[in-house]
Amino acid sequence: MPEGDTLFRTAAGLRPHLVGRTVGAASARQPGPQADRIVGATVTGVEAQGKNLLIRFDNGLEVRTHLGMHGSWHRYRPGEPWRRPPARARLVIEVPGAVAVCFDAPTVELFEQRAEALHPNLRRLGPDLLVDPFDLDEALRRLRDASRPPTIGEALLDQRALAGIGNEVRNQSLWEARVSPFLPVEAVDDATLRSLVERSMAILREGARTGRRRSDIHGRSGRPCPRCRTPIRSEAYGGDLPRIAYWCPSCQPDPREDVPTGA
Numbered sequence: 166m167p168e169g170d171t172l173f174r175t176a177a178g179l180r181p182h183l184v185g186r187t188v189g190a191a192s193a194r195q196p197g198p199q200a201d202r203i204v205g206a207t208v209t210g211v212e213a214q215g216k217n218l219l220i221r222f223d224n225g226l227e228v229r230t231h232l233g234m235h236g237s238w239h240r241y242r243p244g245e246p247w248r249r250p251p252a253r254a255r256l257v258i259e260v261p262g263a264v265a266v267c268f269d270a271p272t273v274e275l276f277e278q279r280a281e282a283l284h285p286n287l288r289r290l291g292p293d294l295l296v297d298p299f300d301l302d303e304a305l306r307r308l309r310d311a312s313r314p315p316t317i318g319e320a321l322l323d324q325r326a327l328a329g330i331g332n333e334v335r336n337q338s339l340w341e342a343r344v345s346p347f348l349p350v351e352a353v354d355d356a357t358l359r360s361l362v363e364r365s366m367a368i369l370r371e372g373a374r375t376g377r378r379r380s381d382i383h384g385r386s387g388r389p390c391p392r393c394r395t396p397i398r399s400e401a402y403g404g405d406l407p408r409i410a411y412w413c414p415s416c417q418p419d420p421r422e423d424v425p426t427g428a
């Protein structure tokens with residue numbers, strides 16, 4: 166699944182082929198953006214923000230894609246066969262020497278750059294784990310914010326608290342820190358909360374650098390925990406967009422299963 170590290174690498178891979186070059190042709194699947202508005206414009210920047218990819222043009226326009234669960238950006242040489250069916254292309258941008266194709270993304274938008282500050286998905290993003298300097302104290306404050314989701318598993322996925330963590334990194338950092346995803350944020354002490362953010366940052370930065378994301382329990386329901394051999398458990402949970410949490414019931418005791426001792 167594309168998380169912040171994937172987007173960081175995507176931006177780094179597209180940037181040298183797009184920036185400074187003029188769009189010769191562009192098309193988008195409809196309903197979608199009016200891609201002809203970027204034809205003739207020169208690309209001025211390619212940037213990852215959390216799990217968003219932003220491509221800016223010298224005519225004041227900007228493309229935003231969010232890859233969701235299955236989307237991806239590919240870069241091809243002109244005439245090179247594509248690795249996914251053309252019918253799944255949401256946006257195609259052709260510049261001299263390169264063709265950038267966004268496949269299967271649920272979100273492809275074109276808007277004026279001056280509107281970026283007002284964009285509902287961008288203006289509220291928390292500190293980005295892949296951008297220096299990273300404001301750790303602000304991220305911790307936002308994680309503690311009372312309006313945030315009540316459990317630590319949900320809070321780590323909230324891009325308004327900190328940007329870049331997806332489900333796999335969430336599951337990994339909680340397992341490494343031996344914290345249950347179901348623990349209320351208020352029950353997580355400051356040192357542990359800081360450690361969770363630092364672990365998530367380390368996983369994402371390692372993934373951005375190497376293209377490989379360390380992952381010990383994600384997707385491994387029923388298989389033994391690499392640390393204690395207890396079978397991994399999984400459960401979809403979390404508000405509007407349930408995601409599958411994986412955890413070790415021994416290393417990460419579930420607070421919901423605390424047996425009342427009676428009074």
Ligand SMILES: [Zn+2]
Nearest residue numbers: 390393413416
């Ligand atoms: Zn374990």
